[in-house]
Amino acid sequence: MSTAARELARLAETVVHCRLCPRLVRYREQVARDKKREFAHWTYWGRPVPGLGDPEAELLIVGLAPAAHGANRTGRMFTGDGSGQWLIRAMHRHGFASQPSSLHRDDGLTLPGAFITATVRCAPPDNKPLPSETENCARYLRRELEILTRVRVVVALGHIGLTRFLLHARERGFEVPRPRPAFGHGVSFVLRHPSGGRLHVLASYHPSRQNTQTGRLTEPMLNAVFRRARRLLDAPTRG
Numbered sequence: 001m002s003t004a005a006r007e008l009a010r011l012a013e014t015v016v017h018c019r020l021c022p023r024l025v026r027y028r029e030q031v032a033r034d035k036k037r038e039f040a041h042w043t044y045w046g047r048p049v050p051g052l053g054d055p056e057a058e059l060l061i062v063g064l065a066p067a068a069h070g071a072n073r074t075g076r077m078f079t080g081d082g083s084g085q086w087l088i089r090a091m092h093r094h095g096f097a098s099q100p101s102s103l104h105r106d107d108g109l110t111l112p113g114a115f116i117t118a119t120v121r122c123a124p125p126d127n128k129p130l131p132s133e134t135e136n137c138a139r140y141l142r143r144e145l146e147i148l149t150r151v152r153v154v155v156a157l158g159h160i161g162l163t164r165f166l167l168h169a170r171e172r173g174f175e176v177p178r179p180r181p182a183f184g185h186g187v188s189f190v191l192r193h194p195s196g197g198r199l200h201v202l203a204s205y206h207p208s209r210q211n212t213q214t215g216r217l218t219e220p221m222l223n224a225v226f227r228r229a230r231r232l233l234d235a236p237t238r239g
């Protein structure tokens with residue numbers, strides 16, 4: 001096992017036992033007890049959900065938070081709900097996922113060259129974490145960014161995903177333009193590090209139900225983001 005794989009496994013162990021946010025602990029456990037009728041036969045995960053993917057990832061995807069009956073049920077990011085289906089299908093199409101669906105923790109999905117994370121690890125009521133909860137959880141994204149040293153392209157899902165990622169990038173010494181680049185689907189820019197490092201950031205609407213069911217985000221739009229990510233990673237690196 002590589003050092004990065006060991007460090008991520010250690011981090012995941014810490015994350016799944018986290019109880020720092022009382023409101024979210026109550027909510028995630030309440031949802032796991034009450035369940036949704038169609039998932040009555042499931043034993044819900046009901047705990048924080050760690051990041052998922054390849055320790056040597058060059059592509060990082062930053063989402064918002066687990067869905068109450070999605071990742072909070074299955075225990076794996078973007079697994080068991082519509083957002084996960086959209087995301088994994090687009091990733092699979094461009095070689096970042098081993099299969100086009102993400103249904104449960106043991107379905108064999110792997111993410112070659114990619115890692116999925118989120119700004120918050122516990123399902124929040126109405127998908128809206130409080131600022132204090134996002135702040136509490138920042139320690140885990142911060143640690144992932146320390147471990148995932150090979151990342152060259154970042155897909156930020158939604159406004160919050162982009163904003164939080166840029167805060168972390170600045171902490172890590174990347175030069176983030178001021179004013180910060182505004183969020184918009186398909187917006188892309190490069191962050192430079194004084195040491196010569198570069199990160200290519202692509203913004204995408206989050207594949208949430210509000211976006212996919214209203215047509216704000218279509219499959220071609222999401223595919224275009226991952227096609228761009230694939231092209232950037234496949235392009236010869238400049239010295």
Ligand code: SF4
Nearest residue numbers: 018020021048122137
């Ligand atoms: Fe811990 Fe993050 Fe869950 Fe808060 S949201 S309890 S910091 S894992």
